[in-house]
Amino acid sequence: MTKRALIGILTLTFVLFGCKKQTPPNFHKEYFGLETGRYVVYNVTEITHDTALNPAHDTVTYQLMTVWEAEYIDNEGRSASEFRRYIRNTENDPWVLSDIWTGIIDGIRAELIEENQRVVKLVFAPTLSKEWDVNGYNNMPEMNAYYSDVHIDTAINGVNFDSIVVVDQDRFYSLIDTVQLFEVYAKNVGLIRKFEKNNQYNFSDPEPQTGREVYYEYVEHGYQ
Numbered sequence: 001m002t003k004r005a006l007i008g009i010l011t012l013t014f015v016l017f018g019c020k021k022q023t024p025p026n027f028h029k030e031y032f033g034l035e036t037g038r039y040v041v042y043n044v045t046e047i048t049h050d051t052a053l054n055p056a057h058d059t060v061t062y063q064l065m066t067v068w069e070a071e072y073i074d075n076e077g078r079s080a081s082e083f084r085r086y087i088r089n090t091e092n093d094p095w096v097l098s099d100i101w102t103g104i105i106d107g108i109r110a111e112l113i114e115e116n117q118r119v120v121k122l123v124f125a126p127t128l129s130k131e132w133d134v135n136g137y138n139n140m141p142e143m144n145a146y147y148s149d150v151h152i153d154t155a156i157n158g159v160n161f162d163s164i165v166v167v168d169q170d171r172f173y174s175l176i177d178t179v180q181l182f183e184v185y186a187k188n189v190g191l192i193r194k195f196e197k198n199n200q201y202n203f204s205d206p207e208p209q210t211g212r213e214v215y216y217e218y219v220e221h222g223y224q
Contacts, residue, residue: 027124031165032110033190034081034103039067040190041219049199049208063088065095067224080104083112122185126150126165134169145169156193156218161186176201192218
């Protein structure tokens with residue numbers, strides 16, 4: 001084989017491999033569930049503790065429905081969506097609009113503006129090495145989050161989810177404090193579980209002296 005022929009073959013090989021179509025990365029942004037018309041219903045339990053009150057431990061249960069509404073352009077020129085929250089005491093009651101928040105996917109960040117506070121819910125693509133400050137774009141104290149599970153399956157209330165991520169937002173335990181916050185997101189659904197506990201104790205009583213607990217449990221999802 002001549003030197004010129006060898007160079008031609010090498011050049012052709014380089015061109016063929018160089019022109020091979022690259023597969024775009026999958027950021028798995030579907031975990032946020034942001035799609036117009038998508039709704040999710042939860043059973044919510046809220047527990048407040050305050051030994052200075054009567055009752056000292058109060059439990060409230062209700063249903064919550066979140067709905068992604070039409071897109072619009074926000075004041076920073078980004079594509080945003082209304083995130084409407086409805087509540088009712090029981091499944092036999094009518095839904096009542098409670099809040100209108102805003103949801104945005106900005107690059108690799110999924111954000112919610114909750115009560116005028118911009119929080120970072122997810123960072124894409126989900127990996128066990130990802131860490132971020134939930135409150136990095138507001139004036140609240142730093143809260144570092146990370147993925148404790150990615151792309152695993154689970155079942156809630158008889159519904160199978162073939163791909164979920166678990167976001168741990170805070171964990172702290174001591175003799176007088178228990179803090180634990182985590183959220184679970186399912187691909188093409190959004191949030192399916194929320195666990196929030198922030199209780200304070202004293203040394204002589206195992207019951208919380210003050211604090212709050214919030215639990216979201218998935219019921220159903222669909223499109224309006």
